[in-house]
Amino acid sequence: MELMELLGLYNYWAFAVVLMTGLYAVITKGNLIKKLLGLSIFQSAVFLLYITMDKVDGGTAPIIQEGVPDQIYSNPLPQVLILTAIVVGISTTALGLAIVVRIKESYGTIEEHEIQILDRDS
Amino acid sequence: MDSAIDVLSWILLALGGGFVFVGGLGALRLPNFYTRMHAASLTDSMASILILVGIMLQAGWSLAAIKLLAILAFLLLTGPTASYALANSALLSGLKPGNSADESTEN
Amino acid sequence: MVILFAVFLLTLLVLTAVAIVRTENLFVAVMLTGIFSLLMAANFFVLDAADVALTEAAIGAGITTVLFLGALALTAEHEKSVSSGRWLSMGVVIVTTLVLIYATFDKPRLGDPQAPVHLHVAPWYLEQTPEIIGIPNVVTAVLGSFRGYDTLGEVFVVFTACIGVLFILSGRRGRHLPSNGMASSSTDQGLRHHLIPRVVGRLLIPFIVLFGFYVQFHGEYGPGGGFQAGAIVAAGIILYALLEGETQALKAVPRPALMGMIIGGAMLYGAVGIAGIALGGNFLDYSVLADNPVTGQQIGILLIELGVGIAVCGALLSIFHAFAAREPS
Numbered sequence: 001m002e003l004m005e006l007l008g009l010y011n012y013w014a015f016a017v018v019l020m021t022g023l024y025a026v027i028t029k030g031n032l033i034k035k036l037l038g039l040s041i042f043q044s045a046v047f048l049l050y051i052t053m054d055k056v057d058g059g060t061a062p063i064i065q066e067g068v069p070d071q072i073y074s075n076p077l078p079q080v081l082i083l084t085a086i087v088v089g090i091s092t093t094a095l096g097l098a099i100v101v102r103i104k105e106s107y108g109t110i111e112e113h114e115i116q117i118l119d120r121d122s
Numbered sequence: 123m124d125s126a127i128d129v130l131s132w133i134l135l136a137l138g139g140g141f142v143f144v145g146g147l148g149a150l151r152l153p154n155f156y157t158r159m160h161a162a163s164l165t166d167s168m169a170s171i172l173i174l175v176g177i178m179l180q181a182g183w184s185l186a187a188i189k190l191l192a193i194l195a196f197l198l199l200t201g202p203t204a205s206y207a208l209a210n211s212a213l214l215s216g217l218k219p220g221n222s223a224d225e226s227t228e229n
Numbered sequence: 230m231v232i233l234f235a236v237f238l239l240t241l242l243v244l245t246a247v248a249i250v251r252t253e254n255l256f257v258a259v260m261l262t263g264i265f266s267l268l269m270a271a272n273f274f275v276l277d278a279a280d281v282a283l284t285e286a287a288i289g290a291g292i293t294t295v296l297f298l299g300a301l302a303l304t305a306e307h308e309k310s311v312s313s314g315r316w317l318s319m320g321v322v323i324v325t326t327l328v329l330i331y332a333t334f335d336k337p338r339l340g341d342p343q344a345p346v347h348l349h350v351a352p353w354y355l356e357q358t359p360e361i362i363g364i365p366n367v368v369t370a371v372l373g374s375f376r377g378y379d380t381l382g383e384v385f386v387v388f389t390a391c392i393g394v395l396f397i398l399s400g401r402r403g404r405h406l407p408s409n410g411m412a413s414s415s416t417d418q419g420l421r422h423h424l425i426p427r428v429v430g431r432l433l434i435p436f437i438v439l440f441g442f443y444v445q446f447h448g449e450y451g452p453g454g455g456f457q458a459g460a461i462v463a464a465g466i467i468l469y470a471l472l473e474g475e476t477q478a479l480k481a482v483p484r485p486a487l488m489g490m491i492i493g494g495a496m497l498y499g500a501v502g503i504a505g506i507a508l509g510g511n512f513l514d515y516s517v518l519a520d521n522p523v524t525g526q527q528i529g530i531l532l533i534e535l536g537v538g539i540a541v542c543g544a545l546l547s548i549f550h551a552f553a554a555r556e557p558s
Contacts, residue, residue, distance in 0.1 A: 008339030014239040016329035031308035057340035062367040074277040091390030097300040
């Protein structure tokens with residue numbers, strides 16, 4: 001089933017493109033908040049990769065249903081990892097935003113090249 | 123009887139999808155802010171009613187139908203409120219309705 | 230058929246990600262990030278991950294948008310475009326994308342039951358959860374009991390991030406506190422001029438908090454658990470803060486109560502672990518908490534999920550108040 005295989009690979013290609021989009025935002029954009037947005041896109045792409053790996057053909061969410069004997073369940077293990085990772089991701093994003101707010105108050109700008117110029121002059 | 127319910131729910135879902143499309147088209151193509159809000163609020167109310175009633179018909183008389191009814195009630199409460207809040211904020215901050223076109227960007 | 234739907238959602242995801250990076254107006258970028266999180270939650274649901282979809286929708290689409298908007302209000306709204314070095318980084322990014330796409334051809338087919346990830350530990354968890362722990366939601370069982378240490382570490386990470394934000398953003402609080410109780414800035418007044426959102430919001434907040442409690446205590450029987458519940462209850466109280474003004478919200482849930490929630494949640498988790506030692510088992514061994522080991526596991530999971538929910542709710546609220554109370558420079 002060549003078409004089904006290609007459709008299955010589409011998940012991984014979407015992951016690759018979103019990952020690199022986030023990375024491009026982090027390394028190219030000068031605005032600090034745009035960098036943080038790119039970082040959160042990068043994290044979400046990694047979550048997509050892990051959750052793609054947990055699907056089983058004909059499976060359902062891993063909640064055990066009484067009375068249905070031969071139910072196939074999807075893999076619960078990547079879901080546990082990603083549940084933790086989402087909360088840790090927002091914690092680090094919040095901390096990063098707090099630092100950006102303080103940088104704005106100290107330097108008056110949140111553009112990276114202007115901050116470097118101010119640092120070099122002072 | 124079953125196929126009648128199926129056909130009815132298909133019609134409702136297709137109509138709901140059509141309203142979503144019309145709302146999206148209006149939000150993109152209409153000239154200024156208030157007309158776009160008018161189009162976007164279409165999806166909040168009409169399309170959500172049609173789509174959720176269509177899915178409720180598929181669910182039959184079960185707990186899922188009651189949950190869908192609750193979701194419909196909350197969507198009907200919050201969607202038009204959000205549209206109102208947006209339009210009211212725009213009015214309070216000075217954007218006057220009635221200009222034929224304004225310089226809104228396509229970001 | 231579901232595959233086509235998933236392909237459509239993934240394409241929208243990629244387009245939204247590209248739009249976030251390309252737009253120059255940061256407010257638009259934050260709104261698009263909310264859409265991105267909701268699309269991601271829909272994708273997770275199509276891939277059978279119900280718990281993760283709930284968490285991503287509650288935390289990603291809800292709390293992250295509010296935090297970014299709070300930070301935007303204190304900093305700039307437009308970015309200035311950079312002109313140097315773009316082609317080099319674009320080249321690096323494209324080459325890495327092609328290498329990644331080439332690597333994906335070796336991956337197991339989507340949904341293959343014989344893929345290595347499904348063969349070692351996961352079937353053991355799926356078989357042993359009804360016997361050892363006895364709750365239907367396997368994800369909560371693994372999160373709470375089999376992998377309890379990871380969750381303990383994560384509660385401490387949330388705690389540390391909250392303390393870090395409070396350290397960084399609490400310097401100038403004295404200047405902003407109004408001396409005679411009069412609201413001094415527009416954030417203090419909330420949405421006083423908007424009657425309809427206030428009425429509808431006040432109608433909805435009890436239901437939001439009730440739904441948060443439902444998600445908390447039903448985490449063992451369906452998708453749910455501590456993290457989602459903490460985020461939902463925090464979102465309800467943040468809605469109250471947005472509508473009535475931040476000083477009102479601080480009167481409703483004052484800062485010592487928030488501190489108590491964060492510390493209490495983390496310590497409840499640790500206390501359950503130490504109770505395991507005190508009753509003769511190992512750290513975080515729930516089987517000794519009751520006469521029947523299965524009941525002990527269930528009690529243990531209930532208590533630690535409660536601790537996680539309280540800690541996450543308190544942390545998210547404290548972070549929101551730290552951003553909202555800061556005067557723009």
